[in-house]
Amino acid sequence: xxxNRLKALFLYRHTLWDMAISQLKARYASSFSxxxxxxxxxxxxxxxxxxxxxxxxxxxxxxxxLFIFSGIIPWMFFSNALTESSxxxxxxxxxxxxxxxxxxxxxxxxxxxxxxxxxxxxxxxFPVFLFFNPEIFFLLPVLCIVLLLHLVxxxxxxxxxxxxxxxxxxxxxxxxxxxxxxxxxTPVFYSTAVMPAQYxxxxxxxxxxxxxxxxxxxxxxGVIPEAVLxxxxxxxxxxxVILGFIVFSRLENKILKNI
Numbered sequence: 464x465x466x467n468r469l470k471a472l473f474l475y476r477h478t479l480w481d482m483a484i485s486q487l488k489a490r491y492a493s494s495f496s497x498x499x500x501x502x503x504x505x506x507x508x509x510x511x512x513x514x515x516x517x518x519x520x521x522x523x524x525x526x527x528x529l530f531i532f533s534g535i536i537p538w539m540f541f542s543n544a545l546t547e548s549s550x551x552x553x554x555x556x557x558x559x560x561x562x563x564x565x566x567x568x569x570x571x572x573x574x575x576x577x578x579x580x581x582x583x584x585x586x587x588x589f590p591v592f593l594f595f596n597p598e599i600f601f602l603l604p605v606l607c608i609v610l611l612l613h614l615v616x617x618x619x620x621x622x623x624x625x626x627x628x629x630x631x632x633x634x635x636x637x638x639x640x641x642x643x644x645x646x647x648x649t650p651v652f653y654s655t656a657v658m659p660a661q662y663x664x665x666x667x668x669x670x671x672x673x674x675x676x677x678x679x680x681x682x683x684x685g686v687i688p689e690a691v692l693x694x695x696x697x698x699x700x701x702x703x704v705i706l707g708f709i710v711f712s713r714l715e716n717k718i719l720k721n722i
Contacts, residue, residue, distance in 0.1 A: 468708055471565050479568050479575065486576035505536050505584070512652045526595060526683075533592070533682040534651035534675045536584055537613065541671055542642050544577035548621030549628045549638055552718060559718070566715050567708075570625035574617045582610075596685040605687055609677045612700040616670060619703030622711045629718050649675055670699040 472479065512535075513528050524530060548570040552559070555569050592599055599606075628634045649671045655663070666672045673695030677688040688696075 468565070468567065468712065472567070472571070475565055475568060478564065479572050482568065482572035483575035483579060486572065487579050490576070490580065505532065505539055508535055508539075529592065529595060530679065530683050531652050532588060533679045534649075536581070536588065537674060537678050538646065538649065538651050538671065540577060540581040540613070541617065541674075542646070544574045544581075544617045545620055545624065545642065546638060547577065548573040548617070549624035550635055551621070552625050552629050553632075566718055567622055567625075567711055570621040571618055574614070574621040578614050578617070585610075592682045596683075598685045599682060602681045602685065602687065606678075606681050608693075609674065609681070609688075609696060612696050613674055615700040616674070616703045619700070619705070619707030622707030623703075626711045626714045626718065630714065645669065645671065650679075651675055670703070673699065 508531075510528075512531050551569040551573040552566070558564065558569065559566060624634065624638065648665050648669055650658075650666075655666060655672075655676070658666070673692045677692045677696055680686050680688040680692070
């Protein structure tokens with residue numbers, strides 16, 4: 464079943480790519496909008512968090528802003544891609560009525576557009592990390608693997624939420640609350656060591672934890688992530704994309720009836 468869908472998507476790969484590029488161009492049509500989403504917004508959030516934790520809570524950590532950057536940019540890709548892909552079918556329902564396309568192209572193209580924007584941000588910021596820790600240049604292949612698996616994770620979640628949102632419209636509002644909650648239980652701006660031992664099981668059910676920790680290990684600490692993190696990144700990605708395709712394929716016949 465998944466294999467047949469992948470074959471269909473391969474046939475429409477140029478359409479998928481064109482739609483993603485079109486969405487990216489629309490985002491950068493206003494130069495400020497594009498720069499804001501990829502650079503200014505993460506910088507503002509990093510600045511606020513750095514001020515609160517260094518000036519108010521007196522956290523002492525070497526190059527703390529870099530630590531924040533290594534986690535906040537992947538988190539924003541996750542949050543923004545998930546938010547837009549979940550509403551992609553509802554927002555672009557006219558395309559489904561006018562063209563005979565695989566329906567999953569809509570959420571997939573939305574995630575891909577955000578991924579390209581994500582990469583643009585890294586192209587600008589990676590030299591900053593490289594300046595403070597030149598050794599991370601040799602970790603670039605590992606970083607690319609984490610980036611690709613991060614994309615796979617979002618592709619699966621995008622498929623899952625996009626079809627569920629068509630059937631249950633309140634998911635759009637619940638997702639905002641869920642992402643806010645998830646942000647605070649993801650070690651974007653703190654170490655996992657500060658979490659009391661009896662609550663660390665929460666991290667096991669958070670798909671973003673191994674990703675954020677892997678980014679931090681590579682970009683901030685300049686080391687290869689532990690095997691348990693890389694296994695976690697791989698497993699969450701595979702489970703996400705399999706679940707996404709299964710749920711989407713079983714519910715897609717109800718899409719046109721509910722839009």
